[in-house]
Amino acid sequence: MARLAAVAAQPSRRIIGLMSGTSLDGLDVVLCRCTGAGATLHVALEHFATVPYPLDLQQRLRAISQPTVQLQDVVVLHAEVARRQADMVLACLQKWGVGPAEVDVLASHGQTIWHAPRHQHGRPEFAHHATLQIGDGDHLAQLTGILTLSDFRQKHVAAGYEGAPLAPFADELLFRQPGVNRLLLNLGGIANFTLLPADGGPALATDTGPANTLLDHVVRQHYPNKSYDAGGYLAAQGHVHAGLLAALLAHPFFAQPFPKTTGPELFSPAYLKASQAKTSTTSLPAPDLLATLVELAATSVAQAARHYLGPQPTAEVLMSGGGAHNATLLAALARHLPTARLLSTAKASVPPDAKEALLFAVLANETLAGHPALSLGKISLPG
Ligand SMILES: Nc1ncnc2c1ncn2[C@@H]1O[C@H](COP(=O)(O)OP(=O)(O)OP(=O)(O)O)[C@@H](O)[C@H]1O
Ligand SMILES: CC(=O)N[C@H]1[C@@H]2OC[C@@H](O2)[C@@H](O)[C@@H]1O[C@H](C)C(=O)O
Missing domain, CATH: 3.30.420.40 (ATPase, nucleotide binding domain)
Structure with a gap:
C-alpha cells in the first residue's frame, strides 16, 4: 500500500x-x-x-x-x-x-x-x-x-x-483544439470516434459499426496465407455490390439512436452470411465482398459524422487504428466526407497505432x- x-x-x-x-x-x-x-x-x-x-x-x-x-x-x-x-x-x-x-x-x-x-x-x-x-x-x-x-x-x-467508448476521456486531454472540430476516428475491428467540438462543448463519442472485423474474416476465409488486406489492395480490385451493401446497412444497429456501442458479437460472420443469403450473393468474389465491406465501414462512419456535424461535416478527422493503413478505406471516407480534412493522429504527435x-x-x-x-x-x- x-x-x-x-x-x-x-x-x-x-x-x-x-x-x-x-x-x-x-x-x-x-x-x-x-x-x-x-x-x-x-x-x-x-x-x-x-x-x-x-x-x-x-x-x-x-x-x-x-x-x-x-x-x-x-x-x-x-x-x-x-x-x-x-x-x-x-x-x-x-x-x-x-x-x-x-x-x-x-x-x-x-x-x-x-x-x-x-x-x-x-x-x-x-x-x-x-x-x-x-x-x-x-x-x-x-x-x-x-x-x-x-x-x-x-x-x-x-x-x-x-x-x-472510453476514448473520449483521453481524447479530451490529448487532442482538444479550440476553434476546430476534431473527430478522433479509430478504425480498429470496430470503428468509433470522439468529436471534440470547435465551440468547446463536451466530447461526444460513439461506435459507428464494423471497420476491419469482417474484412479480416473474409481475407482469412479466401486467402489462407493472409490475415488482413494490406493497404486495402484486394478491396481496390473489387466492386461494391449495392444490394449486399443495402442488406448489411439494414441491420437494426444502424437505426439505433446515437451514441451507441457494439462489437464483433453483432457484426459477426453470421451477420455477413445472412446478408449474403438474403441477396443471393453467397458466391460473390472475395474482392467484391471486401469492396462492399469497405463501403459499409465508410458509409456508417459518414452517417455518424453527419449525425453529429450536419450534412456537410467540416472537421479535422484524426485517424488511428489499423484501418488507417487501408488506402481503399481512406479513399472511400474521402468520397463520403468531402468537406472534412482526413489526417492521422500523427498530426497531433500521437502515432496512430x-x-x-x-x-x-x-x-x-x-x-x-x-x-x-x-x-x-x-x-x-x-x-
Ligand atoms: N497495413 C494495413 N493495411 C490495411 N489494414 C491494416 C493494416 N495494418 C492493420 N490493418 C488492419 O487493422 C486491424 C488491426 O487494427 P487495430 O489493432 O487498430 O484493431 P483493434 O485495436 O484490435 O480493434 P478495436 O479498436 O476495434 O478494439 C488488422 O486486423 C487489419 O485488419
Ligand atoms: C467493449 C470494447 O472493448 N469496445 C472497444 C472496441 O474497439 C473499438 C470500439 O469497440 C470501442 O467501443 C472500444 O474501444 C475503445 C478503446 C474505447 O473504449 O474507446
Whole structure:
C-alpha cells in the first residue's frame, strides 16, 4: 500500500499502457511518461510496439467469443491471457533496455470477449448494460512486479454507461483544439470516434459499426496465407455490390439512436452470411465482398459524422487504428466526407497505432492522480 500511496503522490509517472482490441491481432504496448493530470497533463511517448498474438491464442480467443463457449476455456484464458501479456511486456522492456523497477504503473485493458449493452443482450429481466474483459490484473502485477490497473470498463458500466467508448476521456486531454472540430476516428475491428467540438462543448463519442472485423474474416476465409488486406489492395480490385451493401446497412444497429456501442458479437460472420443469403450473393468474389465491406465501414462512419456535424461535416478527422493503413478505406471516407480534412493522429504527435494503448496509460494516470470524476480501473499490488 505504501507503494501505491507513493506512486499516487508522484508529480510524474512512467506508465506502460496495454491494449488488445477486437481484431485479436496482437498486443499494443506503449511506455510513456505522464506529467501532471487533467488539464495540466503532458504525455511523452518513449516506446511503442505491437506484439503479434500467436495463431493458437488468436484462434482460442475467437472460439470463446462465440455463444457456444465452454466455460472452462474462459476461466483458463482469463489467467492465460494475462500471463502471456506479462511475458510480452517483459520482452518489450528488455528490448527497450528498461527494467520493470523503472516503471511505476502497468495499465491493462485486457481482452473483450463479449460486449453486451442492454439493447444487444436481449434479457428483459436485466435492464442494465454488461461487458467482459479477461486477462486478470493480479497475474500481470505478480509476474511483472509492476503496480497494475486493469478492467477499466466495469466501473463505467456500474455507473450506468455502456462500458465504451472510453476514448473520449483521453481524447479530451490529448487532442482538444479550440476553434476546430476534431473527430478522433479509430478504425480498429470496430470503428468509433470522439468529436471534440470547435465551440468547446463536451466530447461526444460513439461506435459507428464494423471497420476491419469482417474484412479480416473474409481475407482469412479466401486467402489462407493472409490475415488482413494490406493497404486495402484486394478491396481496390473489387466492386461494391449495392444490394449486399443495402442488406448489411439494414441491420437494426444502424437505426439505433446515437451514441451507441457494439462489437464483433453483432457484426459477426453470421451477420455477413445472412446478408449474403438474403441477396443471393453467397458466391460473390472475395474482392467484391471486401469492396462492399469497405463501403459499409465508410458509409456508417459518414452517417455518424453527419449525425453529429450536419450534412456537410467540416472537421479535422484524426485517424488511428489499423484501418488507417487501408488506402481503399481512406479513399472511400474521402468520397463520403468531402468537406472534412482526413489526417492521422500523427498530426497531433500521437502515432496512430499507439493511440489506444496510450489511452489506458492516461486513464490509469488520472485514477492515480485522484481525478474527482474519472477513476476507472482496479488496482493490483505486486508481491
Ligand atoms: N497495413 C494495413 N493495411 C490495411 N489494414 C491494416 C493494416 N495494418 C492493420 N490493418 C488492419 O487493422 C486491424 C488491426 O487494427 P487495430 O489493432 O487498430 O484493431 P483493434 O485495436 O484490435 O480493434 P478495436 O479498436 O476495434 O478494439 C488488422 O486486423 C487489419 O485488419
Ligand atoms: C467493449 C470494447 O472493448 N469496445 C472497444 C472496441 O474497439 C473499438 C470500439 O469497440 C470501442 O467501443 C472500444 O474501444 C475503445 C478503446 C474505447 O473504449 O474507446
